[in-house]
Amino acid sequence: MEEQIDFEAKTLKCKECENDFIWTPGEQKFFYEKGLKHKPTRCKDCRVKHRKQVESEFYKVTCASCGIIGDVMFTPKEERAKIYCKDCFDKKFLNQPSGI
Ligand SMILES: [Zn+2]
Numbered sequence: 001m002e003e004q005i006d007f008e009a010k011t012l013k014c015k016e017c018e019n020d021f022i023w024t025p026g027e028q029k030f031f032y033e034k035g036l037k038h039k040p041t042r043c044k045d046c047r048v049k050h051r052k053q054v055e056s057e058f059y060k061v062t063c064a065s066c067g068i069i070g071d072v073m074f075t076p077k078e079e080r081a082k083i084y085c086k087d088c089f090d091k092k093f094l095n096q097p098s099g100i
Pocket residue numbers: 014015016017018019042043044045046047
């Protein structure tokens with residue numbers, strides 16, 4: 001039998017803009033289903049802003065081969081993975097056809 005939990009809308013304080021925001025039952029259910037124990041710390045607006053910021057930082061990286069700062073062509077799955085610009089990515093993997 002599935003556990004039934006009634007979620008009630010809760011008012012939380014955003015740590016970013018310090019405004020109160022509503023944690024809706026739908027979002028609580030989502031958190032619960034994901035097994036997340038913590039509460040959201042940011043309001044929806046700040047979450048969107050934060051994500052954009054993280055993404056823009058993430059995409060401004062240095063090529064592991066030539067040092068150019070630019071777009072990521074290669075997303076690291078592990079910490080050891082290197083990031084290459086398009087030119088180096090092409091060169092590297094065209095030279096090593098079996099290397100992927
Ligand atoms: Zn906020």
